[in-house]
Amino acid sequence: MATMGIRLRVAVFGLLMVGIIYYLYTGVISRRIATLRQRRTVDLRELLALSVEAAVRGGREVKRIREDNVLEEQSKGKTKEGASEKLTLGDMNSHKKMYYLIKNTFPYLQVNSEEHDNTREETAVWDHLIPADIQQIGDGKEVPAEDVTVWIDPLDATQEYTENLLKYVTTMVCVAVNGVPVIGVIHKPFTEYTAWAIVGWGSNVKARASYSEKSPQFIVSRSHAGKVNGFIQTAFGNNTVVHAAGGAGYKVLALLDPTDEKYEKADVYFHITYIKKWDICAGNAILKALGGHMTTLKGEEIDYSGSEANNGGVLASISVDHQSLLAKVRSAEKQLAEIK
Numbered sequence: 159m160a161t162m163g164i165r166l167r168v169a170v171f172g173l174l175m176v177g178i179i180y181y182l183y184t185g186v187i188s189r190r191i192a193t194l195r196q197r198r199t200v201d202l203r204e205l206l207a208l209s210v211e212a213a214v215r216g217g218r219e220v221k222r223i224r225e226d227n228v229l230e231e232q233s234k235g236k237t238k239e240g241a242s243e244k245l246t247l248g249d250m251n252s253h254k255k256m257y258y259l260i261k262n263t264f265p266y267l268q269v270n271s272e273e274h275d276n277t278r279e280e281t282a283v284w285d286h287l288i289p290a291d292i293q294q295i296g297d298g299k300e301v302p303a304e305d306v307t308v309w310i311d312p313l314d315a316t317q318e319y320t321e322n323l324l325k326y327v328t329t330m331v332c333v334a335v336n337g338v339p340v341i342g343v344i345h346k347p348f349t350e351y352t353a354w355a356i357v358g359w360g361s362n363v364k365a366r367a368s369y370s371e372k373s374p375q376f377i378v379s380r381s382h383a384g385k386v387n388g389f390i391q392t393a394f395g396n397n398t399v400v401h402a403a404g405g406a407g408y409k410v411l412a413l414l415d416p417t418d419e420k421y422e423k424a425d426v427y428f429h430i431t432y433i434k435k436w437d438i439c440a441g442n443a444i445l446k447a448l449g450g451h452m453t454t455l456k457g458e459e460i461d462y463s464g465s466e467a468n469n470g471g472v473l474a475s476i477s478v479d480h481q482s483l484l485a486k487v488r489s490a491e492k493q494l495a496e497i498k
């Protein structure tokens with residue numbers, strides 16, 4: 159009798175435990191499902207403020223490393239054209255500050271940086287303060303986090319950085335929603351100037367008062383030019399003025415009216431070799447916000463989701479007829495193909 163009583167108590171206790179475990183387990187699972195179902199959103203105005211902060215903090219590292227002269231220059235390999243792809247401590251330190259500031263604030267966002275490092279920078283924390291000029295654009299707007307891709311260039315114009323041509327150096331952040339560039343930030347660490355824009359909402363940089371539609375001046379790469387000069391002469395005439403400058407961010411600023419220093423006053427940014435999306439996304443967003451255009455040389459819009467590659471070249475303009483520029487590029491391509 160006594161053993162029966164003990165067995166019964168053990169059985170009842172066992173059943174009770176199974177019940178408790180089942181209850182807890184289903185609770186946890188259902189909460190997990192509920193969290194997954196709940197679509198996370200991010201506020202674009204907050205993302206703009208965070209992007210500016212990231213670009214500024216990265217820029218401080220870029221400046222400090224240059225001033226302390228501790229570049230620790232290395233090569234990441236070669237571009238398709240055989241130029242050395244340089245990497246310095248400025249690129250890496252800036253990457254850590256920028257990438258982890260964004261990742262620590264919004265861990266679930268897709269952030270694609272040119273550089274990579276696995277040591278998480280825990281101290282990179284954002285205070286969520288929105289600067290007054292960004293507050294002025296009005297209320298925020300939520301978008302689903304899964305639609306967002308952030309592109310970071312922790313140091314654009316690394317080649318020029320190593321040559322001490324510091325006016326070309328920028329840090330950049332771009333936010334694309336469903337592949338469309340929406341927020342662009344280009345920061346100049348050595349003049350402490352920041353240009354930002356958010357498409358359909360506002361910007362702190364303007365277009366110039368005038369552009370030369372008749373005989374546009376071009377700005378092109380000084381270190382990854384390829385055969386760009388010959389191409390421009392075929393397409394736009396032998397007397398076309400072509401400025402060579404470093405940095406994709408810098409070349410977009412040279413189409414606009416930035417207030418920090420003198421620029422080349424170019425009308426068109428033209429690039430024919432391979433380039434990556436972190437180089438061009440911020441400039442694309444800023445131009446788009448100001449009514450300009452950035453396309454491939456075939457006139458396609460660039461999709462800022464998926465892979466980092468842009469193989470189609472870059473044609474960027476503002477207040478100049480972009481379609482007529484494209485028509486001249488097409489005709490030059492035909493002529494050059496016939497010569498070959």
Ligand SMILES: Nc1ncnc2c1ncn2[C@@H]1O[C@H](COP(=O)(O)O)[C@@H](OP(=O)(O)O)[C@H]1O
Pocket residue numbers: 237238239272311313314315316317378379380381382383403404405406407431432433434437
């Ligand atoms: N052919 C190419 N292959 C790879 N990257 C290129 C490239 N042409 C330009 N870029 C990158 O685009 C940016 C602007 O180049 P440029 O000054 O020649 O116009 C630079 O970015 P980083 O300095 O961030 O690497 C450069 O490395």
Ligand SMILES: [Mg+2]
Pocket residue numbers: 243244272316
């Ligand atoms: Mg690089």
Ligand SMILES: [Mg+2]
Pocket residue numbers: 311313314315406436437
């Ligand atoms: Mg770059």
Ligand SMILES: [Mg+2]
Pocket residue numbers: 249272311312313314315316
């Ligand atoms: Mg870079």
